Amino acid sequence: xxxxxxxxxxxxxxxxxxxxxxxxxxxxxxxxxxxxxxxxxxxxxxxxxxxxxxxxxxxxxxxxxxxxxxxxxxxxxxxxxxxxxxxxxxxxxxxxxxxxxxxxxxxxxxxxxxxxxxxxxxxxxxxxxxxxxxxxxxxxxxxxxxxxxxxxxxxxxxxxxxxxxxxxxxxxxxxxxxxxxxxxxxxxxxxxxxxxxxxxxxxxxxxxxxxxxxxxxxxxxxxxxxxxxxxxxxxxxxxxxxxxxxxxxxxx
Amino acid sequence: xxxxxxxxxxxxxxxxxxxxxxxxxxxxxxxxxxxxxxxxxxxxxxxxxxxxxxxxxxxxxxxxxxxxxxxxxxxxxxxxxxxxxxxxxxxxxxxxxxxxxxxxxxxxxxxxxxxxxxxxxxxxxxxxxxxxxxxxxxxxxxxxxxxxxxxxxxxxxxxxxxxxxxxxxxxxxxxxxxxxxxxxxxxxxxxxxxxxxxxxxxxxxxxxxxxxxxxxxxxxxxxxxxxxxxxxxxxxxxxxxxxxxxxxxxxxxxxxx
Numbered sequence: 001x002x003x004x005x006x007x008x009x010x011x012x013x014x015x016x017x018x019x020x021x022x023x024x025x026x027x028x029x030x031x032x033x034x035x036x037x038x039x040x041x042x043x044x045x046x047x048x049x050x051x052x053x054x055x056x057x058x059x060x061x062x063x064x065x066x067x068x069x070x071x072x073x074x075x076x077x078x079x080x081x082x083x084x085x086x087x088x089x090x091x092x093x094x095x096x097x098x099x100x101x102x103x104x105x106x107x108x109x110x111x112x113x114x115x116x117x118x119x120x121x122x123x124x125x126x127x128x129x130x131x132x133x134x135x136x137x138x139x140x141x142x143x144x145x146x147x148x149x150x151x152x153x154x155x156x157x158x159x160x161x162x163x164x165x166x167x168x169x170x171x172x173x174x175x176x177x178x179x180x181x182x183x184x185x186x187x188x189x190x191x192x193x194x195x196x197x198x199x200x201x202x203x204x205x206x207x208x209x210x211x212x213x214x215x216x217x218x219x220x221x222x223x224x225x226x227x228x229x230x231x232x233x234x235x236x237x238x239x240x241x242x243x244x245x246x247x248x249x250x251x252x
Numbered sequence: 253x254x255x256x257x258x259x260x261x262x263x264x265x266x267x268x269x270x271x272x273x274x275x276x277x278x279x280x281x282x283x284x285x286x287x288x289x290x291x292x293x294x295x296x297x298x299x300x301x302x303x304x305x306x307x308x309x310x311x312x313x314x315x316x317x318x319x320x321x322x323x324x325x326x327x328x329x330x331x332x333x334x335x336x337x338x339x340x341x342x343x344x345x346x347x348x349x350x351x352x353x354x355x356x357x358x359x360x361x362x363x364x365x366x367x368x369x370x371x372x373x374x375x376x377x378x379x380x381x382x383x384x385x386x387x388x389x390x391x392x393x394x395x396x397x398x399x400x401x402x403x404x405x406x407x408x409x410x411x412x413x414x415x416x417x418x419x420x421x422x423x424x425x426x427x428x429x430x431x432x433x434x435x436x437x438x439x440x441x442x443x444x445x446x447x448x449x450x451x452x453x454x455x456x457x458x459x460x461x462x463x464x465x466x467x468x469x470x471x472x473x474x475x476x477x478x479x480x481x482x483x484x485x486x487x488x489x490x491x492x493x494x495x496x497x498x499x500x501x502x503x504x505x506x507x508x509x
Contacts, residue, residue, distance in 0.1 A: 030373070115355075118351060118353060118356070119349045119350075119351060119353040120353050120354075120355055120356070122310075122315055122347075122349070122353065123347070123349055123353035123354075123355075123416075124355075124366075125315060125342075126313050126314075126315065126342050126345065126347040127342065127343075127347075127366070127367035127370075127371075127416070127417070127420070128339045128340070128342045128343045128367060128370065128371045128420070129339075129366070129367065129370045129371075130335075130339065134370075
């Protein structure tokens with residue numbers, strides 16, 4: 001028991017050191033612009049096909065499932081407002097973060113872990129390159145910027161899915177749908193969405209980088225790191241969602 | 253045939269390991285070890301697997317910190333340097349990893365450019381290309397420049413790994429098991445390359461191995477790590493002129509069995 005508590009405290013100390021190293025490296029020159037752009041491409045652009053499909057399906061299915069409840073009250077005309085608030089406030093950031101945890105988190109966890117196992121990180125270190133700056137900071141910055149971008153995209157494509165679901169049954173023009181959507185969304189909803197996406201993006205990048213960087217040796221370590229990166233990122237995303245909802249509802 | 257030691261400068265100590273100890277939990281890997289590497293010397297560190305040979309060169313390159321003692325490399329105490337100072341010193345130390353540690357997402361050219369571009373940011377494209385071509389030619393692999401590491405054989409990967417360290421023109425080379433997993437002919441090629449590197453780039457080297465043919469061909473001096481200490485030092489003949497049952501099996505396995 002004592003050993004377990006000791007190990008837990010040591011783990012927290014290591015996480016703290018990793019965070020401090022990231023913060024120090026991210027602000028100090030030279031800046032790794034080229035590598036950040038490459039990571040944004042890997043993390044952001046290459047996630048577009050998966051995120052497009054997921055976002056569209058979520059919007060379409062959510063709208064379809066919401067219709068019967070509103071029909072009972074004869075309020076199907078409220079569907080655009082309902083789905084816009086649901087997608088912007090909750091679904092878009094959450095869906096983006098969960099897909100991001102699965103695709104990007106596992107990719108970062110496995111990549112860094114594999115580099116660790118094959119001593120590529122040590123090779124970088126001994127050749128005078130700072131691996132925290134080059135490998136870790138760039139990935140965390142890329143997820144922190146690309147998850148919000150993807151989140152806006154998911155919101156858009158989710159609303160499109162919602163519109164197509166409504167248009168299949170009702171006579172509603174594209175313009176009328178989006179007019180109602182923008183009437184329903186307030187600036188604070190957009191702010192809440194961006195806040196969530198930034199927090200989730202940072203969490204995915206930091207968690208998966210940390211797990212990959214400190215993975216155990218051997219090929220088994222790579223599999224475990226990829227798995228742990230996804231599980232830990234998703235778990236933290238849900239905890240953060242809970243906290244953010246509470247804080248935003250207190251703030252109003 | 254053993255090597256000539258004519259070029260070694262015994263007045264110039266480039267690495268001094270001074271009473272260094274290192275443990276991992278309850279496992280005491282190195283116990284108060286002392287070691288000196290002289291300018292232009294090839295020092296071979298022999299020992300069984302898992303006795304801490306690789307730990308020694310990781311301590312020298314600052315990848316690990318000693319529990320006790322000091323390690324001085326080119327006049328600087330490695331374990332007391334700041335990150336920035338250590339990074340500057342590492343440009344003068346080449347480290348050839350056991351499994352080459354090539355960046356597998358990069359081509360051979362990009363692997364070689366990587367340390368150069370990151371440490372000498374004012375070089376022009378033409379200068380970078382010239383440096384890359386020169387070291388590749390030095391290891392006899394000019395044709396592999398656009399290949400991926402996964403397309404290379406074990407021996408070629410070792411050569412590229414060595415070329416990548418040479419591109420920064422280091423004063424010291426650290427080789428971790430340079431011939432491990434290679435066939436005898438490729439081992440001879442790698443051994444010749446290590447000797448060529450010493451002559452061409454005037455390097456001082458520590459070579460970790462348990463391949464005695466390699467040790468005999470490239471070592472100016474040998475030390476054997478036994479139970480966490482360098483108990484035997486000297487030439488190849490001096491090391492194995494013993495009935496110590498911890499030492500004899502090395503010789504018997506390599507040259508008699």
